[in-house]
Amino acid sequence: MKSEEIKDLFRKFEEAASELEGVECWSARDLQFLLGYSKWENFERVIQKAKDSCRNAGEEVIYHFPDVRKMITKGKGAKDEVDDFLLTRYLVAQNGDSRKIEIAFAQNYQEEPS
Numbered sequence: 001m002k003s004e005e006i007k008d009l010f011r012k013f014e015e016a017a018s019e020l021e022g023v024e025c026w027s028a029r030d031l032q033f034l035l036g037y038s039k040w041e042n043f044e045r046v047i048q049k050a051k052d053s054c055r056n057a058g059e060e061v062i063y064h065f066p067d068v069r070k071m072i073t074k075g076k077g078a079k080d081e082v083d084d085f086l087l088t089r090y091l092v093a094q095n096g097d098s099r100k101i102e103i104a105f106a107q108n109y110q111e112e113p114s
Contacts, residue, residue: 013026024088025087027068028043028047028092029082031092047087050065053094054091066086067083069082069084092106093106
């Protein structure tokens with residue numbers, strides 16, 4: 001991956017991040033595109049795998065994947081409220097398709113690139 005691609009992905013991750021109770025997290029609807037998934041249905045499968053991993057590790061899924069709602073703009077400016085999750089990038093990236101450069105980046109994303 002080229003240096004400029006890394007810096008661009010890093011910037012996009014930083015811009016999309018939010019904080020909930022001191023934990024860095026992302027809207028699943030935003031993270032979906034950052035991780036290279038164009039269809040929500042495909043990304044939901046990754047989220048489900050991440051939930052299963054979380055559960056198998058003895059963790060409470062609700063603490064790592066809180067359900068939220070998000071307002072989106074559809075065609076012709078119509079608004080709609082959709083299901084969403086607040087996610088930590090790590091659990092989702094670990095369960096994503098590592099052939100995607102965005103997933104590979106997210107699996108290694110920690111600090112600002114030099």
